[in-house]
Amino acid sequence: MNLRDRQRAETRLAVQTHAIRLFTDVGYDATTVADVAAAAGVSAMTVYRHFPTKEDLVLYDEYDPVTASAVAAAPPGPLPARIGHALSETAAHGSSSEKAFLLARLRLMISVPALRARHLDSQYATADAIVAALGCPPEEEFRARATAMACLGAAHVALLRWAETNGEADLAGLIRETLTSVFERGS
Incomplete structure (x- = not known):
């Protein structure tokens, strides 16, 4: 830079x-x-x-390129595992001040209706970054996008739980737990 x-x-x-x-x-x-x-x-x-x-x-961050890089570097395997690994790895990094900042932003996103609505737009942008990082052929893009959005939805539930614990819980662990609930127990 x-x-x-x-x-x-x-x-x-x-x-x-x-x-x-x-x-x-x-x-x-x-x-x-x-x-x-x-x-x-x-x-x-x-x-x-x-x-x-x-x-x-409130909503701006630079997580999409980081998440996309983590998806591209994730070990081969089923899409939910690759995307989930990237999301939990991304959440595992960051200093305590970065996590406090994320918590403050998240609390605003939860409490302000206009931010909740706009947050969905950012989810679409993150899904776009994930799908691009996966480099899927066009015939696989639909499945990749659906999986990415499901993973992001599960990660969002983990973020809400993390906010409920005042940022004390292990965010990466919560993401893994929600993804396991959706993709392994829900099958």
Whole structure:
């Protein structure tokens, strides 16, 4: 990453961090983009340059490329196992501050109806990244997409459970548990 890219990433993270704090402390609906810009010490235009919508301030993350790489590197096997392995591996990494940030974002996604609705869009984008990483022939894409969405749904249930435990539970373990429930016990 060159200097300019690092600076953009740092600005994006600073803006998002201030936004999450304000949304948590003041309320999502009560906080404006101008409030976020002022807290971050940037212009509203800078906020919009990094986050085209207010919802993106909460939903934006860089997990899709990481998840796609993990899917591509997963050991060969059935699709649910490959995708599940990638999702649990992705969840297993991250510092405690990254997990606290994820927990704050997740709590907002759970509690704000507009964010819950937009979260579904991000699930589709993640499924697209997973399907692309699998490199399936066109005749297998439907099955791969269905499996990816089922895995993401199970992972979402694990994230909700993780939030209920205040982030204390092992997130990767919860993801594995939900995937096992769906694909092994549910058969």
